[in-house]
Amino acid sequence: xxxxxxxxxxxxxxxxxxPTRVAVVEFLSHGEMSVGVLCEKxxxxxxxxxxxxxxxxxxxxxxxxxxxxxxxxxxxxxxxxEVLEKMREYFFAHxxxxxEMMQEEKKGAKKSEQKxxx
Amino acid sequence: xxxxxxxxxxxxxxxxxxPTRVAVVEFLSHGEMSVGVLCEKxxxxxxxxxxxxxxxxxxxxxxxxxxxxxxxxxxxxxxxxEVLEKMREYFFAHxxxxxEMMQEEKKGAKKSEQKxxx
DNA sequence: ATCGTATATTCGATTATGCGAATGTACACG
DNA sequence: CGTGTACATTCGCATAATCGAATATACGAT
Numbered sequence: 148x149x150x151x152x153x154x155x156x157x158x159x160x161x162x163x164x165x166p167t168r169v170a171v172v173e174f175l176s177h178g179e180m181s182v183g184v185l186c187e188k189x190x191x192x193x194x195x196x197x198x199x200x201x202x203x204x205x206x207x208x209x210x211x212x213x214x215x216x217x218x219x220x221x222x223x224x225x226x227x228x229e230v231l232e233k234m235r236e237y238f239f240a241h242x243x244x245x246x247e248m249m250q251e252e253k254k255g256a257k258k259s260e261q262k263x264x265x
Numbered sequence: 266x267x268x269x270x271x272x273x274x275x276x277x278x279x280x281x282x283x284p285t286r287v288a289v290v291e292f293l294s295h296g297e298m299s300v301g302v303l304c305e306k307x308x309x310x311x312x313x314x315x316x317x318x319x320x321x322x323x324x325x326x327x328x329x330x331x332x333x334x335x336x337x338x339x340x341x342x343x344x345x346x347e348v349l350e351k352m353r354e355y356f357f358a359h360x361x362x363x364x365e366m367m368q369e370e371k372k373g374a375k376k377s378e379q380k381x382x383x
Numbered sequence: 384a385t386c387g388t389a390t391a392t393t394c395g396a397t398t399a400t401g402c403g404a405a406t407g408t409a410c411a412c413g
Numbered sequence: 414c415g416t417g418t419a420c421a422t423t424c425g426c427a428t429a430a431t432c433g434a435a436t437a438t439a440c441g442a443t
Contacts, residue, residue: 164279
């Protein structure tokens, strides 16, 4: 019971646990958008974003509407937008860590380069 | 820049994207708790919960305090509690899906059994 | 010092995720 | 009909997450 509920919650969080999917939800919180535009704005391969959209669809986080040849996505529940808004507060309260992370990122990149060189 | 921010956000969500860690955060939102008690309440192996706690620590979601032989965990920022609260609203708005998920779970269990039998 | 308890870390095996390439499907237009 | 465009799905591989078992560390008590 309680376990199922937690699994459900974790599922939602996990669905949001990828930069591309965060980007999607952020864009959609301002209104619906076609796959093509999302693709272009976020800057990933079409097949890839489709995969991410499929994940969000499976969790019922987004809904779709077909218009002729293209498909428009929107958030199903504005509440999720509010959650993201709360999260935004959280992020601003901890911007320092974002900076740290960016540093780590650079280091990580160097390591990857080193690995790649071998 | 923006990409880093999204990665940070995704990191937080991903950290919350596991039932055990959701349980931890929920318990801690009511106050600090020792590892042993968490372990017992949630019902997982000690080593396992330590691993999950390590993940939450790395994301600075929780902080610790040592008292003699044991270590008490607490949420670092009550804002996260609020985020969880918003999420709770969301979950109650979509309880139907939790039910569905529980059904799927049963089906999944059957499938696993079948697999295991082969 | 040494023993017991509480917690953390490492290791190895299993499973899940993420990606691009290729392929499939649905619709519009002629 | 066929062709083009928009989007989705499948596949194969690489990387990452998860788990329990074993091991390590930190502290209190004797």
